[in-house]
Amino acid sequence: MDGSLQSFLSIFGIFLRLGLTSFGGPVAHIGYFHQALVIERRWLDDQRFAELLALCQFMPGPASSQLGFAIGLEKGGLSGGLAAWLGFTLPSALLMLIFAWLSLSIDAFAENGLHGLVVAAVAVVTLAVWQMGQKLCETWPKRGIALLSALLMLNLAGLYAQIAVILIGAVLGGLWLKPAASTARVGQSGVNPVPPGTAKVAAALFAALLLFSLAPLGATWPLVAQLADLYRSGALVFGGGHVVLPLLESEFVQSARLSEQSFMTGYGAAQALPGPLFSFAAYLGAMSSVLPGGFLGALLGGLCALLAIFLPGLLLVIVAMPLWQRLQHHKGLNGILAGVNAAVVGLLGAALYDPLWLHGILGWSDVLLALAAFLALLSKKVPVVWVVLITGVIPLAFGQ
Numbered sequence: 001m002d003g004s005l006q007s008f009l010s011i012f013g014i015f016l017r018l019g020l021t022s023f024g025g026p027v028a029h030i031g032y033f034h035q036a037l038v039i040e041r042r043w044l045d046d047q048r049f050a051e052l053l054a055l056c057q058f059m060p061g062p063a064s065s066q067l068g069f070a071i072g073l074e075k076g077g078l079s080g081g082l083a084a085w086l087g088f089t090l091p092s093a094l095l096m097l098i099f100a101w102l103s104l105s106i107d108a109f110a111e112n113g114l115h116g117l118v119v120a121a122v123a124v125v126t127l128a129v130w131q132m133g134q135k136l137c138e139t140w141p142k143r144g145i146a147l148l149s150a151l152l153m154l155n156l157a158g159l160y161a162q163i164a165v166i167l168i169g170a171v172l173g174g175l176w177l178k179p180a181a182s183t184a185r186v187g188q189s190g191v192n193p194v195p196p197g198t199a200k201v202a203a204a205l206f207a208a209l210l211l212f213s214l215a216p217l218g219a220t221w222p223l224v225a226q227l228a229d230l231y232r233s234g235a236l237v238f239g240g241g242h243v244v245l246p247l248l249e250s251e252f253v254q255s256a257r258l259s260e261q262s263f264m265t266g267y268g269a270a271q272a273l274p275g276p277l278f279s280f281a282a283y284l285g286a287m288s289s290v291l292p293g294g295f296l297g298a299l300l301g302g303l304c305a306l307l308a309i310f311l312p313g314l315l316l317v318i319v320a321m322p323l324w325q326r327l328q329h330h331k332g333l334n335g336i337l338a339g340v341n342a343a344v345v346g347l348l349g350a351a352l353y354d355p356l357w358l359h360g361i362l363g364w365s366d367v368l369l370a371l372a373a374f375l376a377l378l379s380k381k382v383p384v385v386w387v388v389l390i391t392g393v394i395p396l397a398f399g400q
Contacts, residue, residue: 007075007076018088024120028356034128081193096280119373148172148346149166194321
């Protein structure tokens with residue numbers, strides 16, 4: 001088998017497994033990525049993981065999907081990035097298309113299972129915060145930046161709060177932390193995964209499509225207008241799937257493409273699935289019926305909608321990677337990057353509390369279940385997939 005095809009299939013398989021098991025939303029996805037790619041496979045170290053995460057937090061779009069795409073880029077170039085995105089996205093996208101076709105609803109049984117999976121996500125993210133904190137906040141100044149970042153994140157509102165917190169971490173890192181010698185990255189060759197020419201083409205394409213999406217298209221081309229609306233939503237939203245909800249509601253419900261009941265039913269189903277919440281777009285594209293042809297038309301509409309909402313975020317990663325690659329080797333910026341890394345730990349710690357802990361831990365039984373899952377993960381003797389599955393089944397067995 002050709003080496004590039006083998007690499008593509010290997011990356012695709014790993015991210016497909018993540019796409020099938022990563023329940024709990026964007027914050028939990030980061031925990032699953034850290035466990036699978038940093039701890040288990042050592043594709044990159046904690047420092048590089050935090051740097052890529054900070055980069056994706058700066059940009060609009062689905063941060064967890066962008067992080068997976070960026071890691072795939074570093075591991076296997078553009079084909080590796082595509083493999084990572086496809087593997088992580090396909091399970092939830094296909095399930096949303098099936099849901100649109102069958103028009104099912106989530107019953108109480110599924111809701112109990114979902115609750116158990118959220119508890120598992122609490123354990124996974126707790127482990128990620130613990131391990132990244134040990135590696136990236138080993139000094140008191142770094143711990144101070146992480147703690148300050150967490151407190152700020154818990155008390156700031158607005159779409160740009162996370163960007164402000166990361167910038168504050170960068171400033172404090174530049175003031176407090178001494179530059180250190182560059183260290184080698186685990187699992188990173190040092191070769192730029194995105195050629196400069198490719199980045200320029202991606203930047204031009206992103207800008208051209210954004211300008212096109214802002215143009216009044218009217219009802220002459222309903223499919224083109226719908227895809228333009230989805231592209232614009234993906235290009236302008238910070239904070240991921242939950243934050244894009246008001247934009248999508250405006251584009252589909254208020255414009256009468258979809259009823260409010262159908263919209264909220266699909267959104268509820270999307271929250272019960274693993275993988276990125278942006279896969280909700282596949283359901284919207286299938287249900288809006290802008291294409292004739294029954295099932296096949298709905299399938300094509302769903303797939304086009306999926307590509308439209310993800311495309312701007314992926315293009316931005318391609319644009320940003322070469323610049324980020326150059327910055328990481330600049331010795332004078334090491335203190336700033338260390339401050340950014342510490343701020344990322346604080347951001348994850350804040351997100352662990354809100355929304356994961358507040359929405360996932362509803363009583364002492366949940367605390368004990370999350371603690372047991374955390375200890376099982378910490379022991380490294382139980383695969384993360386089994387921890388997640390068992391934690392999801394226990395609330396079903398006891399009817400919680």
